[in-house]
Amino acid sequence: MDFDDTPEEAAFRAEARTWLAANAVAKGDSGDFSTGYFSGEMTTAAYVERCRWWQGCLHAAGWAGISWPRQFGGRGAKPIEEAIFAEEQARFGVSVGAFAVAIGMVGPTLMQHGTPDQQARWLAPMLRGEEVWCQLFSEPEAGSDLASLRTRAVRDGGEFVVDGQKVWTSNAQHSEWGILLARTDPASGAHAGITAFAVRMDGPGVDVRPLRQLNGEAHFNEVFLDGVRIAADQVLGEVDEGWKVARATLSNERVAIAGGSGVSDPERLRALARELGVHHDAVFRQRFAQIHISNELLRYLKLRTRTAMSKGARPGPEASIMKLSYSRYVKALGDLALSMQGARGQLEHPDASADGVWQQKFLNAVQTSIGGGTDEIQRNIIGERVLGLPRDAR
Numbered sequence: 330m331d332f333d334d335t336p337e338e339a340a341f342r343a344e345a346r347t348w349l350a351a352n353a354v355a356k357g358d359s360g361d362f363s364t365g366y367f368s369g370e371m372t373t374a375a376y377v378e379r380c381r382w383w384q385g386c387l388h389a390a391g392w393a394g395i396s397w398p399r400q401f402g403g404r405g406a407k408p409i410e411e412a413i414f415a416e417e418q419a420r421f422g423v424s425v426g427a428f429a430v431a432i433g434m435v436g437p438t439l440m441q442h443g444t445p446d447q448q449a450r451w452l453a454p455m456l457r458g459e460e461v462w463c464q465l466f467s468e469p470e471a472g473s474d475l476a477s478l479r480t481r482a483v484r485d486g487g488e489f490v491v492d493g494q495k496v497w498t499s500n501a502q503h504s505e506w507g508i509l510l511a512r513t514d515p516a517s518g519a520h521a522g523i524t525a526f527a528v529r530m531d532g533p534g535v536d537v538r539p540l541r542q543l544n545g546e547a548h549f550n551e552v553f554l555d556g557v558r559i560a561a562d563q564v565l566g567e568v569d570e571g572w573k574v575a576r577a578t579l580s581n582e583r584v585a586i587a588g589g590s591g592v593s594d595p596e597r598l599r600a601l602a603r604e605l606g607v608h609h610d611a612v613f614r615q616r617f618a619q620i621h622i623s624n625e626l627l628r629y630l631k632l633r634t635r636t637a638m639s640k641g642a643r644p645g646p647e648a649s650i651m652k653l654s655y656s657r658y659v660k661a662l663g664d665l666a667l668s669m670q671g672a673r674g675q676l677e678h679p680d681a682s683a684d685g686v687w688q689q690k691f692l693n694a695v696q697t698s699i700g701g702g703t704d705e706i707q708r709n710i711i712g713e714r715v716l717g718l719p720r721d722a723r
């Protein structure tokens with residue numbers, strides 16, 4: 330892996346930077362929606378709409394699906410260029426967070442497992458910012474042990490009829506489509522007999538109920554599926570072979586979650602330290618140095634993964650290393666930002682420093698170590714597949 334940009338990469342970075350400077354919202358502007366945290370009038374619904382708008386802008390200018398092949402509507406560039414663009418974009422007040430499931434997870438899975446018709450139907454609208462997807466995997470009794478899921482899909486002629494319940498479904502209330510796992514063969518073992526489907530979220534029998542969380546927002550939902558009919562041509566991969574599809578999606582999810590690490594976080598933390606007058610404090614400086622090191626390590630891990638993907642490798646256990654490192658990093662970041670503020674750390678936007686963004690980061694840090702597979706599960710994967718330790722008791 331080479332840490333410096335090649336001449337082509339440097340030219341690509343310069344082109345991206347120029348375009349972003351001319352088109353993106355500046356960081357800290359009144360229209361800045363990059364953090365995904367909401368103050369004043371900004372709601373989750375408004376955030377998703379802003380993401381749709383920005384994704385549309387990216388597409389119109391040829392910056393959507395940078396590493397996707399041209400045949401799928403992408404730019405046909407390398408994953409490393411995708412990482413460069415994400416790095417540059419993180420300096421601006423914009424986000425495509427609402428497309429994390431669609432473009433970060435479902436898109437690559439469709440390219441790997443979808444039929445040509447499915448690829449033609451679904452890939453372009455997500456790149457254009459028109460269709461948001463959600464992930465209908467977790468259930469009340471199936472999270473870490475996803476293979477114990479109980480939602481059933483029963484074949485009925487050219488359709489499947491689905492009954493069951495999902496939970497923690499991010500953005501289900503704003504999504505057009507969901508990628509769904511359901512059991513099609515109850516007699517088979519845990520990983521066998523599961524099928525992956527694409528399901529319309531506004532169709533009959535789909536009941537989405539938002540769950541209110543710690544910070545007052547309703548980011549995720551319970552989804553009840555009651556006699557939902559799905560056409561057989563919306564099966565992703567083979568019937569009863571959905572576990573392969575799920576594994577591809579989950580690996581892409583880990584890369585996507587950790588890939589969201591904000592390069593500008595340390596800069597913004599330093600600005601907060603200056604504002605609070607603690608930037609000469611020795612303890613702060615030491616903890617800040619750790620944050621900076623973790624952020625750099627994450628950047629290198631990301632580059633390493635992207636370099637491997639550029640050479641045709643699929644994300645493996647390194648996705649778990651990135652995800653675990655990222656969840657530890659965001660926890661340390663939130664802890665430091667709040668402890669710097671002392672008693673003022675209890676304030677909320679708009680009374681708090683930086684409009685309460687750090688309070689939101691602190692509260693949201695918990696979710697990073699759960700969503701996309703908990704820290705313990707990532708440790709199990711690293712232990713088994715990287716360190717060669719004995720398998721976890723299952």
Ligand SMILES: Cc1cc2nc3c(=O)[nH]c(=O)nc-3n(C[C@H](O)[C@H](O)[C@H](O)COP(=O)(O)OP(=O)(O)OC[C@H]3O[C@@H](n4cnc5c(N)ncnc54)[C@H](O)[C@@H]3O)c2cc1C
Binds near residue numbers: 463471472473697706
């Ligand atoms: C912000 C957020 C967004 C999410 N979005 C989605 C979404 O869009 N779609 C979706 O399908 N799901 C989503 N999830 C759900 C997420 O995937 C699950 O919460 C996660 O997989 C853990 O499952 P669980 O909550 O059932 O916890 P459990 O699996 O019940 O785990 C409980 C505890 O036991 C530990 N544990 C479990 N098994 C082991 C083991 N073998 N070894 C060691 N420790 C273990 C876990 O680490 C955890 O601490 C989201 C979660 C969050 C927090």
